[in-house]
Amino acid sequence: MKKISPSEVFADLTPRQEVWYKLRSNRSAMMALCVLLLLITAAVLAPLIVSHDPYEQLTDTLLAPPYPADGNRPGFLLGTDDLGRDIFSRLLYGARYSLFLGFAIVLFSLVSGVMIGSIAGIKRGLTETLILRLMDIMLAVPTILLAIVIVAILGASLVNAALAVSVVLLPHFVRITRAAVISEMSKEYVLASQLDGSKGWRLFFRTILPNISAPLIVQATLSFSNAILDIAALGFLGLGAQPPIPEWGSLLSSSRELIEVAPWTVTLPGLAILITVLASNLLGDGLRDALDPKVDA
Amino acid sequence: MDSHKPFLDVSNNRVWFNIPGPGVWQRKKQILKAVDDVSFQLREAETLGVVGESGCGKSTLVRGILGLETITEGSVKLNGEELTTLDKNTLRLKRRDMQIIFQDPLASLDPRMTVSEIISEPLQVFQPSLSKEDRKQKVQQIMQRVGLLPNQINRYPHEFSGGQAQRIGIARALILKPKLLVCDEPVSALDVSIQAQIINLLMDLQQEMGLSMIFIAHDLSVVKHISHRVMVMYMGKVVEMASRDELFRHPRHPYTKALMESIPIPDPAIERAKRGAPLTGDLPSPMDPPSGCNFRTRCPKAEDICAAETPEWNEKNPDHWVACHFPVI
Numbered sequence: 001m002k003k004i005s006p007s008e009v010f011a012d013l014t015p016r017q018e019v020w021y022k023l024r025s026n027r028s029a030m031m032a033l034c035v036l037l038l039l040i041t042a043a044v045l046a047p048l049i050v051s052h053d054p055y056e057q058l059t060d061t062l063l064a065p066p067y068p069a070d071g072n073r074p075g076f077l078l079g080t081d082d083l084g085r086d087i088f089s090r091l092l093y094g095a096r097y098s099l100f101l102g103f104a105i106v107l108f109s110l111v112s113g114v115m116i117g118s119i120a121g122i123k124r125g126l127t128e129t130l131i132l133r134l135m136d137i138m139l140a141v142p143t144i145l146l147a148i149v150i151v152a153i154l155g156a157s158l159v160n161a162a163l164a165v166s167v168v169l170l171p172h173f174v175r176i177t178r179a180a181v182i183s184e185m186s187k188e189y190v191l192a193s194q195l196d197g198s199k200g201w202r203l204f205f206r207t208i209l210p211n212i213s214a215p216l217i218v219q220a221t222l223s224f225s226n227a228i229l230d231i232a233a234l235g236f237l238g239l240g241a242q243p244p245i246p247e248w249g250s251l252l253s254s255s256r257e258l259i260e261v262a263p264w265t266v267t268l269p270g271l272a273i274l275i276t277v278l279a280s281n282l283l284g285d286g287l288r289d290a291l292d293p294k295v296d297a
Numbered sequence: 298m299d300s301h302k303p304f305l306d307v308s309n310n311r312v313w314f315n316i317p318g319p320g321v322w323q324r325k326k327q328i329l330k331a332v333d334d335v336s337f338q339l340r341e342a343e344t345l346g347v348v349g350e351s352g353c354g355k356s357t358l359v360r361g362i363l364g365l366e367t368i369t370e371g372s373v374k375l376n377g378e379e380l381t382t383l384d385k386n387t388l389r390l391k392r393r394d395m396q397i398i399f400q401d402p403l404a405s406l407d408p409r410m411t412v413s414e415i416i417s418e419p420l421q422v423f424q425p426s427l428s429k430e431d432r433k434q435k436v437q438q439i440m441q442r443v444g445l446l447p448n449q450i451n452r453y454p455h456e457f458s459g460g461q462a463q464r465i466g467i468a469r470a471l472i473l474k475p476k477l478l479v480c481d482e483p484v485s486a487l488d489v490s491i492q493a494q495i496i497n498l499l500m501d502l503q504q505e506m507g508l509s510m511i512f513i514a515h516d517l518s519v520v521k522h523i524s525h526r527v528m529v530m531y532m533g534k535v536v537e538m539a540s541r542d543e544l545f546r547h548p549r550h551p552y553t554k555a556l557m558e559s560i561p562i563p564d565p566a567i568e569r570a571k572r573g574a575p576l577t578g579d580l581p582s583p584m585d586p587p588s589g590c591n592f593r594t595r596c597p598k599a600e601d602i603c604a605a606e607t608p609e610w611n612e613k614n615p616d617h618w619v620a621c622h623f624p625v626i
Binding site for chain 2: 187188189191192193195196197198199202206207210211213
C-alpha cells in the first residue's frame with residue numbers, strides 16, 4: 001500500500017497555505033488564536049458591548065457580586081467594585097490598554113533588538129563586544145527592578161512604564177538575533193545568494209531574516225505575555241497606569257484589600273491576565289511549528 | 298583545443314592566511330600557504346579537472362578566483378580582464394558570468410525559499426526589469442532542462458533528495474547563462490547512481506551552452522569521465538597538469554602515479570597484483586611544509602636535491618607540465 005508522505009499532501013499548496021494548514025491542525029494553537037481574536041475584537045468594540053461607562057460610579061451598586069451569585073444586580077454581568085463601577089466594562093477597557101501596550105512593547109523591542117543584534121552579528125569585533133556586554137549588564141539586573149529604576153527616572157506614567165518594559169525585554173532579542181545571524185551567515189546558501197549578486201539590505205531581508213524568524217517569533221510571543229505581565233506588575237506597584245485608568249494590573253492592586261470581602265474584584269482581572277498570557281504562549285508554540293518547514297504536520 | 302584563446306588566465310596565484318599562533322600573550326603570526334604560486338589557463342568550452350587530497354587547496358583556489366577569498370598575490374584574468382583589482386561592486390556584477398555549484402546541495406539552498414524563488418533570485422538581482430511571467434517562464438525552462446518536474450516549483454529544498462537538490466543548484470547557477478562554471482565537488486555527497494546522472498547532465502549542459510568548467514573532485518574516475526584536462530594539486534601547489542588521456546596513461550609525477558594506483562579495480566586478482574607501493578605517511582603540516590619539494594617526505598624517489606631545491610614547473614611533453622626532479626619516464 002502506498003503511503004502518502006506529507007510533502008505530497010503539500011505539493012499543490014503555496015507556502016502560505018502550507019503554514020495555515022499546519023497551524024489549523026494544531027488544536028491548542030487554534031483555540032489560543034480564537035481566544036486572542038475574541039479578546040481583540042471585544043477590546044476594539046468595547047464601547048458597543050458594555051452597558052456602563054467604566055468610570056461611572058454607581059453608589060447604589062457597591063460591590064455587587066457577579067452573575068450567578070446571590071445579590072447580583074441585573075446588567076452587571078461580572079459585578080461591581082468598591083466604587084460601584086461595572087467590572088465587565090473596566091476589564092474590556094483594560095484589555096484595550098493591556099493588548100495594545102503588549103503589541104507596542106513587543107514591536108518596539110523586536111525592531112530595535114533585531115537591528116542592534118544584526119549589527120553585532122554582521123560587524124563583529126569591538127562593536128559586537130560593546131553591544132553584548134551592555135546587554136549582559138541589562139540582563140544581570142532583575143527585570144522588574146530595572147523597569148522600576150527606569151520608571152523612577154522618567155516618572156510614573158503608562159507611557160514611561162511601556163518604554164521601561166520594552167527596554168527590559170530588549171536584550172533577549174539582541175542576543176537571539178546576533179546568535180542566529182552569525183550561524184546563518186556561515187552557511188553555504190548565504191554565500192550562494194551573495195554569489196547571485198545579493199548584498200546589503202536585500203541579502204539581510206530576503207535571505208537571512210526569514211531564516212532567523214522562527215526563534216524571533218517564539219521570543220516575540222513570549223515577550224508579549226511578559227510585557228502584559230510586567231505592565232500589570234508596574235501598574236500593581238503604582239508605577240504604571242494611574243487610577244482611574246482600568247489597566248489590569250492597577251485593577252488588581254486597587255482591589256487587593258478586598259480579596260476577602262469581594263474576591264471577584266481581584267480574581268477577574270487576574271483571570272484576564274492569565275488567559276491572555278496563556279493564549280499568546282500557546283499560539284507562539286503553534287506558530288513556531290507551523291513556520292518550520294522541517295516539521296511536518 | 299589548442300586554437301582556443303585562454304578564457305580564464307590564472308597566474309602566480311597565492312592565497313595565504315595569517316593564523317594566530319598559540320598562547321594568549323605572545324601571539325606569533327604563522328602563515329598558512331593554502332594556495333602557493335598556482336598558474337593555469339582555461340580555454341573556452343573546456344573542462345579542467347582539479348584533483349588532490351583533502352586540504353590541498355583546491356577549494357581555496359577556486360574561491361580565490363571567484364573573489365570569495367582575498368588573493369594575496371597573483372592575477373586572475375577573465376576574457377583578458379583583470380579581476381583581482383576590481384572593486385567589490387564591479388566584481389559582484391562580474392559574477393553573473395561566473396557561477397559555482399557547491400558540494401552539499403542542501404546546505405547551499407535557502408531552506409525558507411521555494412524552488413522557484415531560489416532559481417529566480419539571480420534574475421531578480423541582475424534583470425530586475427523582467428516581468429513576472431517572463432521570469433516564471435525562464436525558471437520553468439531551466440527546471441525542465443535540468444530534469445525537475447514543473448509541479449515541484451513551489452516546494453522547499455528539504456523535500457528533495459540530494460540529486461534533485463543538486464539539480465536545483467545547477468539550475469540556479471545556469472539561469473543567467475554564465476560563461477564559467479565552477480563545480481566544487483558537486484557529486485561527492487551523492488550516491489554513485491545519482492553521480493552519473495548529474496555528471497552526464499553537466500556534460501550535456503556544457504556542450505549546449507559552451508561553458509568553461511573547473512571541476513573539483515577527489516574521485517579520479519569522475520574526473521576522468523568529465524575533464525578535458527586535469528590538474529593535480531598537492532599542498533597548495535600544482536604538481537602536474539596534462540590532457541586527460543595523457544595524464545591517465547602516462548602520469549609523470551610520483552604523486553599522480555600513486556593517485557592513479559589508488560583507484561580500486563573491481564577485480565581482486567588485478568587489485569592484488571598492483572605494482573608500486575601505496576603512499577605512506579601523512580600529509581605534512583601545511584603550517585610547516587618540507588623544504589624543497591613538498592612531496593619529498595612521502596615520495597619513493599626522493600633524493601638530496603629534493604630537499605634542497607624546489608622543482609621547477611616544466612613542460613616535459615607538449616602540453617604536459619610537471620614539477621618534479623625525477624619525473625617518471
